[in-house]
Amino acid sequence: MTAVRPWDAFTSAEAEVRAMVADPRWQGLSLHDRAHVLAVRILVTPDGDRWLFGAHARWHLHDPADGRWHPAPPPRGTRARQGRHPSAELPLDVIPDGPDFLAEPGSTQAFIGPDVSERLTEQLRVLLRAAGRKSELEYPLTAFGEIFASDVPSTVAAVWGAIMWCAYAPAFDGNERLITVFGEYLRRPLPGDEWVRWLPTPPLVDLVTLVTERARAGRSRAALRLAAVMADTAQILLSDTRFRPRALALLTMVEPVLREPTLDAGLDDDEAVRRAWLERCPARLCRALMGETDREAHFSHAVYDLVEALQFARDPRQAAATFLADLSDSRGALPARLDHRLRLAYEELDRAGLTGTSAGESTEPDGFPVPGRVLTMPAPVTEVAPPDRASAAAVLGAAYATGLAWGGLTGAKVPERGLAGQAALVRRLIHERDDDHF
Known part of the structure; x- marks a missing residue:
């Protein structure tokens, strides 16, 4: 029965x-x-x-x-x-x-623990190899210059930008093949270390700039090719729920340009084109675009995701407060943005001097706890013990997305080695990495 x-x-x-x-x-x-x-x-x-x-x-x-x-x-x-x-x-x-x-439900999981599928990775590798064969003279690097060497064509940057913009939380296992395939194009090592890459979400205007610069230079075919590369990347990403909501949004913004190449021709600057792209998205995708359209709401929904990902905890709000305590808040602007129950939990940590304390702990593997061991977070009594790898990855992704949303709202920087509570979760996941595909 x-x-x-x-x-x-x-x-x-x-x-x-x-x-x-x-x-x-x-x-x-x-x-x-x-x-x-x-x-x-x-x-x-x-x-x-x-x-x-x-x-x-x-x-x-x-x-x-x-x-x-x-x-x-x-x-x-x-x-x-x-x-x-x-x-x-x-x-x-x-x-x-x-x-x-x-709205598409998506997933809050980061890319540490559960890997991107081998099929998706292979499809993007093929697309990237084709993009890398383009001439940097025909496709000069007009965005993502801090990531790629100057002789890398912007077609490579278009693939990278689409992946990072579509990711719910771009924190990647250092061995994640989706990232390592870009190795030969990088200007310098990515933020983080060999165990975790803590990557920023690029603003949509960076993707727009890749296209509009070529259009302004009179290279309309090159501009169209860059838009097509972004669309192709987003199409591949649809199969992973960690990318899907924003990949759908990117497709709805870019595909009209592929059908009508002069669609944005009369617009004055990159910001005007960005607004036109956003206006093409249907209302059902509005939550996926909040990072671009309403940073205050975007942060609130990221906090919602974090508390929801922690539902296994004895007190989800107290557990969420320990992650929020990592955020830099020198002006004291964070508590007013929290619901009153979460605010009480955060203020308890604040009175104990345990807020704004993230030092970007190292994710070196030495001394990692054995499987199943409870992780003690930076709070007096709170312990977070995700019941499985999927739950741990979901908390990690939601916590990192919250940090990025806070940075987008306030300008606070996320440490290159991640926030302290997130580093603790990495220790739980690192021994379970999926490194069996090469």
């Missing part, structure tokens, strides 16, 4: 809202009516917290201090009741418009 899952108030409320938003009549409702039907489905937990399943198909937690709603994973399995809440007090940004519920 099949086991029946116990009833959960959050799962039930989520299913109701999903059904309403999927109903064609949702689009015909006024914002007032949408707010009303959402407000009556707000859940209240015994501690007084109010939870709403809303925009972007995500839960939001009400902050009683200032009335804001923060994206936050709910405490599933906790007893909850429906509570009254004035619909007029719901801000527009928590009310679903419909397409935002169709």
Whole structure:
């Protein structure tokens, strides 16, 4: 006999809202009516917290201090009741418009532990070899000059840029073949060490510049070839959920140019072209583009991913706070951006002098803990012990993505050897690397 899952108030409320938003009549409702039907489905937990399943198909937690709603994973399995809440007090940004519920789920895993598939890697290797045979005179390097040698053609940079822009969290095992195939083109060693490469997410304008520079130089065929290389790369990346949401977005931005090469010809500069690319994306891909369109929201959703990836922990918010404690926050701007429960956990660490303490710990393998050993994080009592490699990779990816999102929002730099809590997770994964394909 099949086991029946116990009833959960959050799962039930989520299913109701999903059904309403999927109903064609949702689009015909006024914002007032949408707010009303959402407000009556707000859940209240015994501690007084109010939870709403809303925009972007995500839960939001009400902050009683200032009335804001923060994206936050709910405490599933906790007893909850429906509570009254004035619909007029719901801000527009928590009310679903419909397409935002169709976002690709993706994966928060980094590329440390579970490798990119051999098939995907081989397809990109073939594409890269063809790109590397182009002339640097015909394809001068107009972006990514800090990564590649000056005699590398921009077709190689187009492959690299697409991979890094599409990756949810570009932290790679030092032996990941997807990265090592670029070795002959690199200007200097990549950030990190031989065990982990902590790589930045490039801004979309860097990809745009590769194309527009050739167009402005009167080399329209070269510009079209660079756009095609990006599209080809994104098409290959679709098969890995760690790339898929942003790969879909990149395809929707670039493919119209391939069909109509003069589409962006009348635009004045790279920033105007970047905006035109972004405007081509359908609303269902809006969350994948938040790093470009709304850095504040992008950081909030990265924190959501981090807390959600830590659901196996005894106290997911306290565990998430230990990773947030690694972030550089000299101006004290971080706590106000957190929901009140996460903020309390973070402030506890702050009072103990345990915030802003990441020193980019070395990921040298000496002394790595044996499989299954609990990892003690930089907090008084918190321990994070992911139950398996997939869970550890998901936490690592979400934590690194949060660090990158914070850097994009505030300008804070991510240490070249990673943040301290992430380095601790690397120690759990490094002995399980998939190094069996050469």
